Amino acid sequence: MKNTIAERIFDFLKNFPPFDLLEKEQLFKIASHVKVIYIEKNDFVFKQAEYPHENFYIVKDGAIGLYRTMDSDQILVDICDEGDIFGLRPLVQNDQYLMSAKANEESILYAISVEILKEIINSNEKVKKYIIASFSSNIKTPYARTNPGNLFANIDNLENDNTFSEVQTAQYSKNPIFCSKETTIKEAALIMSEKKVGSILIVEDQKPIGIITDKDLRTKIATGLISIEKKVSEIMSSPVITFSEKITIAEAQIAMIKHKITHLCITKNGTPNAELTGILSEHDIVVLHGNNPSVLIKELTRAKEVATLKYVREKTSNLLKGYIEQNIPIAFISKIIAEINDAITIKAIELSLAEMETAPPVKFGWLALGSQGRKEQLLITDQDNALIFEDVSKEDYKKTKAYFLQLSEKITIKLNTVGYEFCPADMMASNPKWCLSLSEWKQQFNTWITKPTEEAIMMCTIFFDYNFVYGDKELVHKLTKSIFKSVQSFEIFLNLLGKNALKNPSPLGFFRQFLVEHDGEHKDQFDLKSRALMPLIDAARLLTLSHNIKDKNNTIARFNKLVKIEPQNKDLYLSCADSFKILLHYRTEQGLKYNNSGRYIALNTLSKSDKLKLKGCFKSINDIQDLIKIRFSLSLIGL
Amino acid sequence: MLNFFKRKKYPEFWQKHIDTVKNCKKYANYENIRFVALDTETTGFDYENDRILCIGAVAIQNNRILVSDSFEVYIKQDVFNKETVKIHGIRKNGTEIKVSEEEALIAFLDYLDDAIIIAHHTKFDMTMINNALKRLNVGPIQSKQLDTNYIHKKIATEDRFKKLFSLDELCEIYNVKKHDRHTALGDALITAYIFLKLTFKYKKNNVLNLTELINTNYYLNK
Numbered sequence: 001m002k003n004t005i006a007e008r009i010f011d012f013l014k015n016f017p018p019f020d021l022l023e024k025e026q027l028f029k030i031a032s033h034v035k036v037i038y039i040e041k042n043d044f045v046f047k048q049a050e051y052p053h054e055n056f057y058i059v060k061d062g063a064i065g066l067y068r069t070m071d072s073d074q075i076l077v078d079i080c081d082e083g084d085i086f087g088l089r090p091l092v093q094n095d096q097y098l099m100s101a102k103a104n105e106e107s108i109l110y111a112i113s114v115e116i117l118k119e120i121i122n123s124n125e126k127v128k129k130y131i132i133a134s135f136s137s138n139i140k141t142p143y144a145r146t147n148p149g150n151l152f153a154n155i156d157n158l159e160n161d162n163t164f165s166e167v168q169t170a171q172y173s174k175n176p177i178f179c180s181k182e183t184t185i186k187e188a189a190l191i192m193s194e195k196k197v198g199s200i201l202i203v204e205d206q207k208p209i210g211i212i213t214d215k216d217l218r219t220k221i222a223t224g225l226i227s228i229e230k231k232v233s234e235i236m237s238s239p240v241i242t243f244s245e246k247i248t249i250a251e252a253q254i255a256m257i258k259h260k261i262t263h264l265c266i267t268k269n270g271t272p273n274a275e276l277t278g279i280l281s282e283h284d285i286v287v288l289h290g291n292n293p294s295v296l297i298k299e300l301t302r303a304k305e306v307a308t309l310k311y312v313r314e315k316t317s318n319l320l321k322g323y324i325e326q327n328i329p330i331a332f333i334s335k336i337i338a339e340i341n342d343a344i345t346i347k348a349i350e351l352s353l354a355e356m357e358t359a360p361p362v363k364f365g366w367l368a369l370g371s372q373g374r375k376e377q378l379l380i381t382d383q384d385n386a387l388i389f390e391d392v393s394k395e396d397y398k399k400t401k402a403y404f405l406q407l408s409e410k411i412t413i414k415l416n417t418v419g420y421e422f423c424p425a426d427m428m429a430s431n432p433k434w435c436l437s438l439s440e441w442k443q444q445f446n447t448w449i450t451k452p453t454e455e456a457i458m459m460c461t462i463f464f465d466y467n468f469v470y471g472d473k474e475l476v477h478k479l480t481k482s483i484f485k486s487v488q489s490f491e492i493f494l495n496l497l498g499k500n501a502l503k504n505p506s507p508l509g510f511f512r513q514f515l516v517e518h519d520g521e522h523k524d525q526f527d528l529k530s531r532a533l534m535p536l537i538d539a540a541r542l543l544t545l546s547h548n549i550k551d552k553n554n555t556i557a558r559f560n561k562l563v564k565i566e567p568q569n570k571d572l573y574l575s576c577a578d579s580f581k582i583l584l585h586y587r588t589e590q591g592l593k594y595n596n597s598g599r600y601i602a603l604n605t606l607s608k609s610d611k612l613k614l615k616g617c618f619k620s621i622n623d624i625q626d627l628i629k630i631r632f633s634l635s636l637i638g639l
Numbered sequence: 640m641l642n643f644f645k646r647k648k649y650p651e652f653w654q655k656h657i658d659t660v661k662n663c664k665k666y667a668n669y670e671n672i673r674f675v676a677l678d679t680e681t682t683g684f685d686y687e688n689d690r691i692l693c694i695g696a697v698a699i700q701n702n703r704i705l706v707s708d709s710f711e712v713y714i715k716q717d718v719f720n721k722e723t724v725k726i727h728g729i730r731k732n733g734t735e736i737k738v739s740e741e742e743a744l745i746a747f748l749d750y751l752d753d754a755i756i757i758a759h760h761t762k763f764d765m766t767m768i769n770n771a772l773k774r775l776n777v778g779p780i781q782s783k784q785l786d787t788n789y790i791h792k793k794i795a796t797e798d799r800f801k802k803l804f805s806l807d808e809l810c811e812i813y814n815v816k817k818h819d820r821h822t823a824l825g826d827a828l829i830t831a832y833i834f835l836k837l838t839f840k841y842k843k844n845n846v847l848n849l850t851e852l853i854n855t856n857y858y859l860n861k
Contacts, residue, residue: 004710008818038702038835
């Protein structure tokens with residue numbers, strides 16, 4: 001019989017995974033057995049520890065919050081909106097729900113019989129995989145480790161603070177060197193020497209039963225306690241500590257400290273009774289633990305030519321790719337990349353200085369501007385920089401300026417060779433306008449602040465985010481002081497900066513209204529930089545400036561500082577910082593994926609979870625813009 | 640005597656309907672009550688001359704719309720009004736599988752079982768159905784009936800003096816998306832959504848029981 005409702009439900013479900021993977025008949029069977037549920041705001045679909053329903057749920061309209069109660073706190077784990085499935089617990093095991101599901105707004109849900117889905121899962125491997133993955137991939141915490149097969153990984157992650165080491169799966173050596181327990185100590189030592197390793201495993205039936213390390217040879221053999229002709233079993237440490245292949249660095253470190261050992265055995269299932277698959281040494285962890293960037297920086301300090309800088313910068317891109325793939329927190333990534341960027345710039349300056357015929361006539365400072373100044377430049381972009389030199393007498397000015405312009409030109413050319421392209425707007429120290437003495441800079445900023453034309457405001461947004469890279473720090477301090485004095489004496493400037501911060505409205509309505517670029521090359525694409533990142537950058541700059549905070553140029557650091565200054569707005573600022581991290585991570589990921597600036601996103605490439613992530617970020621933008629609107633009375637003064 | 644005589648002659652399907660409704664014991668416990676949200680598409684609004692084109696219905700129990708428990712039937716037409724084709728889209732010789740009016744009604748009563756009927760402007764749909772039953776020498780429908788219009792009026796006291804709310808108006812008020820508007824089953828589903836929302840609202844100030852709900856509806860179920 002015809003069933004219009006089932007057809008409509010079919011049409012809805014087929015847009016969302018895993019239903020899009022089903023055969024038509026399978027999906028129609030599901031659709032025609034759906035129960036439609038209406039639920040009011042703040043009502044529960046189910047509660048934590050409740051016994052599972054016969055159904056799981058998909059959100060048709062509205063939004064369902066998943067909450068986990070810990071002690072007395074209700075923690076929002078995830079928000080499900082249109083097309084999201086939840087309440088899959090009964091599918092996995094007939095056990096109590098681990099979370100509560102509460103309607104965040106009035107919602108319509110489709111309840112789908114677990115029994116029917118179970119039947120389908122058994123015949124459709126792809127659906128099975130998706131269901132498992134949907135437990136482990138977590139939308140709310142974008143840095144969560146992807147750990148397929150580990151159901152409810154999102155809860156594990158909720159309990160961890162995802163620091164660098166915890167999210168990373170340790171890389172162990174997959175070809176462990178081993179011998180039998182009948183081997184003599186001498187033979188074992190010969191194998192170790194030949195293979196250039198510091199340890200050898202003793203294996204019986206492919207299972208690790210003991211280990212000998214350099215230390216054992218040193219303390220037990222070289223001291224003459226035991227003869228080298230004895231069997232390895234005489235001196236081996238036994239039993240060995242075993243872990244599964246999924247061991248994280250954090251787990252490995254803890255295990256090593258706890259057992260006072262330097263080597264862990266990796267076996268198929270993590271128990272000592274399973275087949276040996278690898279060995280993880282303390283050294284492996286040291287290598288993993290940020291050794292790569294330090295090697296790069298070491299290489300930079302030793303660099304004698306631009307080609308080396310270029311090589312390091314290319315290496316850095318690989319490093320970045322690895323970090324993004326491993327979901328390492330963006331704040332950590334940007335710190336490392338900024339260090340390398342700065343080190344490259346410093347080297348470019350040093351190399352250029354060496355090429356000059358004379359030493360600099362007076363002290364000077366090199367400033368990075370814009371995203372590099374904020375230490376948020378992850379993907380390689382064009383260069384924005386400026387130079388400031390000590391005040392000199394009138395007669396020396398021309399000569400001095402000429403010297404620094406020549407120097408700047410050398411530096412910018414080198415940076416260009418490295419890969420930081422020349423700034424199309426010529427915001428570089430090689431431009432006479434941006435290679436100025438201290439008093440000239442003070443004057444320049446004062447003009448921008450007291451005569452805030454639209455262009456002046458735009459300049460401020462670029463030049464306010466300067467970061468001292470090389471030279472005399474004192475010069476830059478003096479400039480900063482002068483700028484803050486100007487800002488304080490001309491308060492309306494902040495209101496104007498506030499207006500500027502709101503010029504790109506929050507894209508909250510993005511997914512419904514398609515707030516995308518309407519013309520040009522990037523038609524039908526979303527401008528992530530100007531629509532999402534810039535509003536947050538502008539807001540952070542404005543608010544820290546209004547609090548007279550001098551030493552914070554980084555957007556995340558600025559929001560964190562604001563949290564301390566305005567504890568009453570803590571949640572808002574934290575959510576802004578989080579959103580910024582997510583967006584920056586996302587942009588970097590996009591940029592790496594498509595080998596471009598990552599600035600524009602094609603709408604049709606967005607996955608459901610990407611959309612949700614972005615939507616969450618846009619909410620923060622909306623909120624911070626509301627705050628700015630009120631605080632800087634933008635509606636009142638009619639700006 | 641005449642009544643007694645008549646009753647003896649009831650066809651089996653009609654006798655069954657009478658007995659089912661009379662003997663139903665579910666009405667005391669709200670969660671057990673099966674509601675059937677229904678809508679009809681007709682050739683027009685004339686009770687005597689127009690005919691039912693389609694009956695669509697979906698069951699609701701314990702605040703859940705049961706898609707598997709739904710009903711949709713298209714009826715062969717002798718009367719045809721091309722004006723209303725624009726509204727319901729059912730053509731005289733459309734592709735839907737159509738059955739005779741009698742078959743449709745028998746199937747519907749079988750589906751209806753002991754359910755309470757819920758519709759929007761119930762009087763219209765019921766009169767159309769009852770007139771069709773009359774052509775089979777039976778009727779009217781014995782089931783208890785509710786009307787979303789009247790339940791809404793009971794809750795939304797600020798609109799007390801407005802007599803009629805259209806289905807579209809209620810969709811606006813209760814934020815129900817209008818998919819498949821003007822298909823019988825589509826409108827039945829919309830009615831079901833509205834009914835769920837109404838009963839949720841109703842529950843806040845009233846104890847939800849059938850008698851109270853039926854009392855919102857002062858001209859049906861006399």
